[in-house]
Every structure is written in structure tokens, then in C-alpha cells.
Amino acid sequence: MLSYISGRFVSLILTTLAASVIVFLLMQVLPGDPAAVMLGINAQPETLAALQKQLGLDAPLWSRYLTWISGFVVGDFGVSYTYSVPISELLGPRVLVTLPLAVLAMGISVILAIPLGVIAASKRGKAFDVAGMGVAQVGVAIPNFWLGLLLILLFALQLGWFPASGFGGWEDGLWKGLRSLILPAVALALPLAAILARVTRSAVIETLGEDFIRTARAKGLTRSQALWKHAVPNALIPVVTIIGLQFSFLLAGTIIIENVFNLPGVGRLIFQSIAQRDLITVQSLVTLLAASVITVNFLVDLAYGFLDPRLSTGGH
Numbered sequence: 001m002l003s004y005i006s007g008r009f010v011s012l013i014l015t016t017l018a019a020s021v022i023v024f025l026l027m028q029v030l031p032g033d034p035a036a037v038m039l040g041i042n043a044q045p046e047t048l049a050a051l052q053k054q055l056g057l058d059a060p061l062w063s064r065y066l067t068w069i070s071g072f073v074v075g076d077f078g079v080s081y082t083y084s085v086p087i088s089e090l091l092g093p094r095v096l097v098t099l100p101l102a103v104l105a106m107g108i109s110v111i112l113a114i115p116l117g118v119i120a121a122s123k124r125g126k127a128f129d130v131a132g133m134g135v136a137q138v139g140v141a142i143p144n145f146w147l148g149l150l151l152i153l154l155f156a157l158q159l160g161w162f163p164a165s166g167f168g169g170w171e172d173g174l175w176k177g178l179r180s181l182i183l184p185a186v187a188l189a190l191p192l193a194a195i196l197a198r199v200t201r202s203a204v205i206e207t208l209g210e211d212f213i214r215t216a217r218a219k220g221l222t223r224s225q226a227l228w229k230h231a232v233p234n235a236l237i238p239v240v241t242i243i244g245l246q247f248s249f250l251l252a253g254t255i256i257i258e259n260v261f262n263l264p265g266v267g268r269l270i271f272q273s274i275a276q277r278d279l280i281t282v283q284s285l286v287t288l289l290a291a292s293v294i295t296v297n298f299l300v301d302l303a304y305g306f307l308d309p310r311l312s313t314g315g316h
Contacts, residue, residue, distance in 0.1 A: 005302065012298040019290040020072070024065050027283045068283070077284035082276045087284050090269060097167055098258070098265035101181050101188070102250050108189035109196055110243065116193075117200025117239075122227050124205060133201065139194025144253050148187035148260045155183060165262035184261045188253050192246045199242045203235035210234070244300035248293040 059067070068078060077087035116136070120129040156164035162183050168176040207213065208231050216226045255267035262268075266285060273281040 008298055008301045012294055015294050016291050017069075019294065020069055020287045021065070023283055023287045023290065024068065025061075027279045028061060068280075072284065072287065077288070078280045080273075080278055080281045082273065082278040082281070087281050090281070091266065091285070091288075094264060094266045094269050096170065097181075097263055098254055098267060100177070101185055101254060101258075101263070101265060102247075104178070104181055104185040105188035105192070105250055106243070106247070108185055109193040109246070112189070113193040113196035114200050114239065117197040118204055118227070118232055120197070120201045121204035121208065121231075122223070129201075133198065136194040136197045139190050140198075142191060144187050144191050145256045145260050147190060148184060148257055151183045151187055152261075167263050167265075180261075180263070184257045184263060187260075188250060188257055192250065196239065196242055196246065200235070200239050203238045204231055207231045207235040240300055240303050244297050247296045251289050251293065 071078060075088060077091070079085065080087050080090060083090060116132050120132045123129045152164050155161045163180055166180065168180045170177040204227075208227070212234075213226050213231055216230050217223070221229070251267075254265060255270055257263075258265040258267040259271055266289070270282060270285050272278075273285070
């Protein structure tokens with residue numbers, strides 16, 4: 001098991017480094033000069049050159065990358081071109097919005113999808129299965145930003161249950177903060193839940209056809225006992241895989257949803273930084289999101305080892 005974890009950890013480090021190189025290079029080929037954007041079109045060449053030197057934009061690519069990545073690994077993401085403050089200071093308050101939003105959305109997705117998928121599999125071909133998978137198919141097709149607008153119209157403007165936009169903050173209590181995140185979390189969660197429910201159904205149906213399920217039934221277990229004690233645990237690996245993959249889509253979705261709901265999160269900061277050509281901020285935040293996705297995939301790999309120990313021992 002230790003060698004399995006060590007191998008996955010080395011893969012985590014190498015993949016993160018590769019992602020940082022790709023993000024850095026992509027930032028360099030984008031059109032436009034951040035210094036020119038900051039100074040405006042009427043900037044004098046001498047002033048422009050001085051600002052480029054101050055920002056380190058005149059250094060060779062390899063030197064700029066090494067300077068940036070050496071700071072990144074110790075939590076120094078650089079200084080924002082637009083706000084002239086350390087990016088870590090911009091990031092701190094925004095993480096307290098995006099992280100709870102992502103966790104809440106993933107929690108809603110899992111809570112809705114897994115029971116729906118399992119029950120649909122147990123009632124394969126019956127009305128619940130057909131209706132549930134029909135709803136899931138619609139959920140897959142609905143863009144989360146459009147769903148967010150519908151939720152605002154119904155639950156914020158018509159019923160007044162939740163705020164239409166903005167973030168209430170955590171200072172005045174947990175409920176005030178959560179109340180601002182419920183609608184965006186639901187908008188993010190429902191399309192993910194639709195996909196996860198379909199995968200769960202397929203995985204459970206496949207497991208129900210295995211010999212060990214028939215053996216369990218022959219030993220006297222009821223259909224429900226065989227389903228929840230044997231079929232569901234053995235169907236979890238593909239489900240966990242999809243949950244890990246969905247995390248990357250969830251983070252990408254926050255960029256859109258935070259703008260729809262005007263939430264001061266990491267996604268909105270990335271969007272604003274792109275518009276303002278604040279490339280160092282975009283570069284650091286995108287790499288941080290990539291590292292988060294890679295870390296989640298690392299944890300999913302570890303979960304495989306616990307769910308099926310054969311995977312961590314090479315199948316022996």
C-alpha cells in the first residue's frame with residue numbers, strides 16, 4: 001500500500017509541475033502587454049520599458065518561470081498587476097466563498113444522485129426508473145448558468161426565499177452565508193447530479209448481474225439486503241471516478257456561476273483578471289485550480305486502494 005501511495009504522490013508532483021509549465025506558456029502567448037494595458041495607449045516608451053522591468057516582464061522566459069514557480073510552491077503567488085497587492089491577499093477572502101460553494105454543490109449532487117441511481121437500478125424498467133432517468137437526461141442537457149437564471153427568477157424574485165445576487169458574508173452567522181450560496185450551489189449541482197445518477201444506475205445494474213449477488217441471494221439475503229450490502233459497495237469505484245472528474249467541471253462552473261450570482265469568489269476574480277490583463281493573477285489562480293483538481297484525483301486514486309485493495313497490490 002505504501003508503494004502505491006508513493007507512486008501516486010510522485011505522479012501528483014510531476015503532473016502539477018507539467019500543468020504549471022503549460023499554464024505559464026499559455027499566458028505568454030496571449031496577445032497584449034500587461035504593462036501597456038496598465039499605462040494606457042498614450043504611454044511613453046521609456047515609461048513602458050521601466051514598468052516592464054519593474055514587473056519582471058523583460059527577463060527571459062525560463063527565469064520568469066523559475067522565479068514564479070519557486071514562490072508558488074511556498075504560497076507566494078506574486079503581486080497583482082491590477083491591485084498592486086500580493087495575490088494571496090486577494091485569494092484569502094475569495095476562497096471562503098468558492099470552497100464552501102464547491103463543497104455544498106458536490107454534497108447536493110452526491111446526496112441526490114446516488115440514492116436516485118441505486119433505486120432506479122433496483123427498479124430497472126419500471127416507472128420510477130424511466131421517470132428518474134428521463135429527468136436526469138434533461139438535467140444533463142441544461143447549462144448551469146441558464147438554470148441559475150431560472151432559480152433566481154423563481155426562488156429569489158418570485159418567492160423571495162433567497163437573495164438574487166451577492167454574498168451575505170460569514171460574519172453575521174452561518175445561515176446568512178449559506179443562504180447566499182444555496183441557489184448557485186443548486187445550479188452547479190443539478191447537472192452534475194444528473195450525470196452521476198446515470199453512472200450510478202449503470203454501475204449498480206452491472207454489479208447486480210455478478211455471480212456473488214446470486215450467491216448472496218441463494219444464502220437467504222433479501223433483494224434489498226443484497227443491493228445495499230453487496231451491490232452498492234462494489235459499484236462505488238466508477239461512481240468515485242466520476243465524482244473526481246466532476247470536481248474539475250465544478251471548479252470551471254464556479255467561474256460562470258459566480259458571475260451570474262455576483263459572488264466575490266475565486267472564479268469571479270479569474271474572470272476580472274482576464275478582462276484586466278492581470279496575467280500573473282490569472283496564471284497563479286489557474287495553476288492553483290489545476291493543482292486542486294490533480295490533488296482531488298490523487299485522493300480518488302487513494303480511495304480506489306481502500307475500496308478495492310487489489311488495485312494497490314497490483315491485483316494480487
